[in-house]
Amino acid sequence: MYNTNSKPRPSHAAAPPSGDAFVHAMRFAGTGVSLVTTDGEAGRFGATVSAMSSLSKAPPSLLVCLLSESRTARAIHANRHFCVNVLAAHQASLARGFASLPLEQRFATGVWHTLASGAPVLERAASCFDCRLARTVEHGTHTIFIGEVEALTTSGGAALYYHDGRFHIAGDVVEA
Numbered sequence: 001m002y003n004t005n006s007k008p009r010p011s012h013a014a015a016p017p018s019g020d021a022f023v024h025a026m027r028f029a030g031t032g033v034s035l036v037t038t039d040g041e042a043g044r045f046g047a048t049v050s051a052m053s054s055l056s057k058a059p060p061s062l063l064v065c066l067l068s069e070s071r072t073a074r075a076i077h078a079n080r081h082f083c084v085n086v087l088a089a090h091q092a093s094l095a096r097g098f099a100s101l102p103l104e105q106r107f108a109t110g111v112w113h114t115l116a117s118g119a120p121v122l123e124r125a126a127s128c129f130d131c132r133l134a135r136t137v138e139h140g141t142h143t144i145f146i147g148e149v150e151a152l153t154t155s156g157g158a159a160l161y162y163h164d165g166r167f168h169i170a171g172d173v174v175e176a
């Protein structure tokens with residue numbers, strides 16, 4: 001079992017942690033939640049991601065990390081573009097759906113349109129970043145997709161937040 005008591009494990013342990021221990025520890029790294037989408041010759045695909053980050057201001061760029069074998073990763077490789085739709089607090093059911101529903105049902109909920117690239121853009125998302133695929137980096141099981149932002153939308157409001165396997169509303173201000 002995992003070490004769940006309050007005593008931290010030493011960082012100089014001889015053996016590296018297992019993949020399961022790594023995934024378990026990552027449950028407590030709270031994140032925003034996005035839907036990464038693509039559409040083109042390879043078809044329309046989309047998946048829920050927590051592994052999304054801003055990368056560069058000039059050119060405006062971001063990255064998402066996807067399981068290399070996933071259908072969405074393969075389609076982004078082929079279509080050469082993707083959109084990151086950062087979910088608002090009221091969009092938790094979309095987050096679950098894009099991680100578990102059959103592909104043909106994923107886009108049935110929500111209002112979708114397109115901006116520059118043709119990738120699906122979700123109305124009322126907190127922010128949407130429509131990207132040209134600039135570069136990929138494979139590492140282990142996953143691939144980093146770096147996108148240069150060609151168009152964006154912003155609705156603002158409370159963001160959806162994921163922590164310890166559950167969705168929350170991010171909104172309470174904590175001053176240090």
Ligand SMILES: Cc1cc2nc3c(=O)[nH]c(=O)nc-3n(C[C@H](O)[C@H](O)[C@H](O)COP(=O)(O)O)c2cc1C
Nearest residue numbers: 047048049050051065066067070071072098099162
């Ligand atoms: C909250 C949440 C966050 C997730 N984050 C990621 C992620 O960052 N990268 C990833 O590859 N999968 C992530 N997943 C899993 C994918 O959404 C899921 O495997 C999806 O079915 C992949 O779709 P596809 O196989 O049609 O491409 C996440 C799932 C949930 C519920």
